[in-house]
Amino acid sequence: MLSETNSPKANRSAGTEVAVVGVGMTKFGELWKKSLRDIFVEASLKAIENSGVDHIDSMYVGAMSGGLFVGQEHIGAVMADYLGVAPIPATRVESACASGGAVFRQAYLEVASGQSEIVLAGGVEKMTDGADVTDALATAADQEYEVYNGITFPGLYAMIARAHMHQYKTTREQLAHVAVKNHKNGSMNPNAQFRSPVTLEQVMKATMVADPLRLLDCSPVSDGGAAVIVCSVDYAKKLKRPYVKVVASAQASDTIALHSRESLTALKCVSVAAEKAYKQAGLKPSDINFAEVHDCFTIAEIVVTEDLGFFEKGKGGAAAENGSTAIGGKIPINTSGGLKSKGHPVGATGVAQIIELYEQLTGNSGERQVKNAKYGLAQNMGGSGASCVIHILEAV
Amino acid sequence: MISPRYHREVAQRYRLEAGKCKQCGNISFPPRLVCPKCKSKTFETVQLSREGKILTFTIIRVGPDKFSKETPYVVAIIELFEGRSSNDGVRLTAQITDCDVNKVEIGSKVKLVFRKIQDEGKSGLHCYGYKAVLI
Numbered sequence: 001m002l003s004e005t006n007s008p009k010a011n012r013s014a015g016t017e018v019a020v021v022g023v024g025m026t027k028f029g030e031l032w033k034k035s036l037r038d039i040f041v042e043a044s045l046k047a048i049e050n051s052g053v054d055h056i057d058s059m060y061v062g063a064m065s066g067g068l069f070v071g072q073e074h075i076g077a078v079m080a081d082y083l084g085v086a087p088i089p090a091t092r093v094e095s096a097c098a099s100g101g102a103v104f105r106q107a108y109l110e111v112a113s114g115q116s117e118i119v120l121a122g123g124v125e126k127m128t129d130g131a132d133v134t135d136a137l138a139t140a141a142d143q144e145y146e147v148y149n150g151i152t153f154p155g156l157y158a159m160i161a162r163a164h165m166h167q168y169k170t171t172r173e174q175l176a177h178v179a180v181k182n183h184k185n186g187s188m189n190p191n192a193q194f195r196s197p198v199t200l201e202q203v204m205k206a207t208m209v210a211d212p213l214r215l216l217d218c219s220p221v222s223d224g225g226a227a228v229i230v231c232s233v234d235y236a237k238k239l240k241r242p243y244v245k246v247v248a249s250a251q252a253s254d255t256i257a258l259h260s261r262e263s264l265t266a267l268k269c270v271s272v273a274a275e276k277a278y279k280q281a282g283l284k285p286s287d288i289n290f291a292e293v294h295d296c297f298t299i300a301e302i303v304v305t306e307d308l309g310f311f312e313k314g315k316g317g318a319a320a321e322n323g324s325t326a327i328g329g330k331i332p333i334n335t336s337g338g339l340k341s342k343g344h345p346v347g348a349t350g351v352a353q354i355i356e357l358y359e360q361l362t363g364n365s366g367e368r369q370v371k372n373a374k375y376g377l378a379q380n381m382g383g384s385g386a387s388c389v390i391h392i393l394e395a396v
Numbered sequence: 397m398i399s400p401r402y403h404r405e406v407a408q409r410y411r412l413e414a415g416k417c418k419q420c421g422n423i424s425f426p427p428r429l430v431c432p433k434c435k436s437k438t439f440e441t442v443q444l445s446r447e448g449k450i451l452t453f454t455i456i457r458v459g460p461d462k463f464s465k466e467t468p469y470v471v472a473i474i475e476l477f478e479g480r481s482s483n484d485g486v487r488l489t490a491q492i493t494d495c496d497v498n499k500v501e502i503g504s505k506v507k508l509v510f511r512k513i514q515d516e517g518k519s520g521l522h523c524y525g526y527k528a529v530l531i
Contacts, residue, residue, distance in 0.1 A: 134460045144405055145426060146489045149513060150456065150463045151471045158454035159473055166502050211455040259473045259487040264452055
C-alpha cells in the first residue's frame with residue numbers, strides 16, 4: 001500500500017552547500033532571428049562567462065515542449081552539442097511551465113549530492129515559430145477530461161479567479177493592480193518583453209479572453225533563454241565572483257485536473273512545497289524579503305502570495321491593491337516584471353526567476369533594487385497548479 | 397483526436413462510468429487503477445448521477461481552433477449530486493450549453509446531456525460526450 005508520508009530522511013537539507021555563481025539570459029520577446037538552440041547557447045555562454053568557470057561537469061535543460069513548438073526533442077543533446085560541451089551528461093527536464101524550476105532543482109541536487117561540482121541549469125522556449133501555442137500549452141492540463149471539453153489555460157485560471165472572487169470578495173480591480181505593478185517593474189528590466197507601463201483603465205478595458213480574465217491579465221507568448229551556473233559554495237569562493245547560497249529546494253505535485261482539487265481557490269502544491277522549503281531553510285514567510293512568483297495570470301500571483309504565507313488567505317487581492325507587493329512595500333513581488341511583463345518562454349521562466357533573485361541578492365538590480373535583501377524566494381508552477389518548485393536563496 | 401484514443405474513453409463520455417473504491421467508497425471519474433483517497437486497487441463500476449451544481453465557470457471568448465466557431469461558450473466545474481454523505485460529490489469539467497452565457501451563475505443547478513463535443517480533423521470522427529444544461 002502506498003503511503004503519503006515521506007521517508008524520514010526525505011526533504012532534509014543536502015550535505016554539500018550549494019551556490020549560484022553566474023547567470024545569463026537573452027532578452028525575452030519575439031526573437032524572430034534566433035533559433036531555439038541559438039537562444040539557449042546565448043544565455044548559457046553569458047552564464048559561463050559571468051561565473052568565471054572554465055568547465056562544467058553536466059547540464060540540465062528545461063523546455064516544456066520543443067516537440068510541439070518547433071518539432072525538436074532530445075533537447076539535452078542538441079544543446080550540449082551546440083554549446084560545445086559534449087560529451088558531458090545533458091538531460092532535458094520537463095514539468096510544463098515549472099520546467100525551469102525543476103531544472104534548477106536537479107542541478108542543485110546533483111551538486112549537493114557530490115556527484116558533480118559545477119552544473120549548468122538552463123531553460124529555453126521558442127514559441128513564436130508558428131506552432132498552435134494555445135494547443136501546445138493546453139497539453140499541461142488534462143487532455144481527456146479538461147481540454148477535450150473546450151477549456152483553455154486562460155479559462156482554467158479564469159475559473160480559479162471567479163471562485164476566488166466569489167469566496168473572498170476579491171475584485172476585478174485587484175486583479176488589474178497585479179498587471180499594473182508588474183508592468184511597472186518590467187519597465188525597469190532591460191530583458192523584459194514589455195517595457196511599457198499599463199494603466200488600471202487599460203487592463204480593465206482590454207479584450208476579454210476568458211471571463212473574468214482579459215488580455216492584460218495574461219502572460220504573453222515569448223521566446224527566450226536563461227541559464228545559471230550551480231556549484232558548491234567551496235568552489236564558488238575560489239572563483240572570487242559574487243555568489244548566493246541556495247538554502248532551500250522543494251517541489252510538490254497535485255491532481256492534473258483543476259476539478260479534482262480539494263479547493264478551487266488554494267494551490268496545495270504551493271503550500272506543501274513552501275512548508276518544506278521554509279523548514280529546510282529554517283525560515284518563516286515573514287523572513288523572506290522579496291519573491292518571484294508564477295504570475296502566468298494575475299489571479300495566480302494573488303493566490304500564490306497567499307499560499308506562500310505572505311498574506312492571510314483571501315487577502316492577496318487587497319495586498320496587490322494597497323502596494324504591499326510593490327517595490328518598497330511589505331514584500332516586493334515580481335520585481336523583474338514577472339511572467340506578465342518580462343515574458344514567459346515557458347521552459348526558461350523558472351531559471352529566469354533564479355536570475356532575478358541572484359541579481360537582487362548581489363545588488364545588481366539597478367533602479368528596481370530591493371534594499372537590504374537577504375532572502376529571496378522563487379516559486380515556479382506547472383499547469384493550473386499540478387506541480388510547483390520553490391527555492392530560497394540567501395545573500396552572502 | 398486519434399480514433400483508438402477516443403474509443404478508450406467512450407464508457408466515460410457516453411455513459412459516465414466511474415470507479416467506486418470497494419474499500420473506502422470514493423468515486424473516481426474517470427476510473428483509476430489506484431484510489432487517490434485510500435490507495436486501494438479494487439473498484440466496481442458505477443454510473444454517475446446526471447444532476448449537479450456549478451462551482452465555478454468561465455466564458456471562453458478566445459477559443460482554441462477546434463472550438464473557435466462556438467465562442468462565446470461557457471465551461472464550468474460541476475459538482476454532481478451523488479447522494480452519498482461520505483462523498484464530496486464527483487466533480488468534472490463540462491460546457492454549459494443551450495443557454496444565455498450571461499445567465500450562468502455559481503450555484504446554478506445543471507443536468508448533464510449527451511452532445512457532440514468536437515470533430516476529429518476535417519474528415520474524421522465526430523466526437524461526443526457530456527455537456528450540461530441549466531435546470
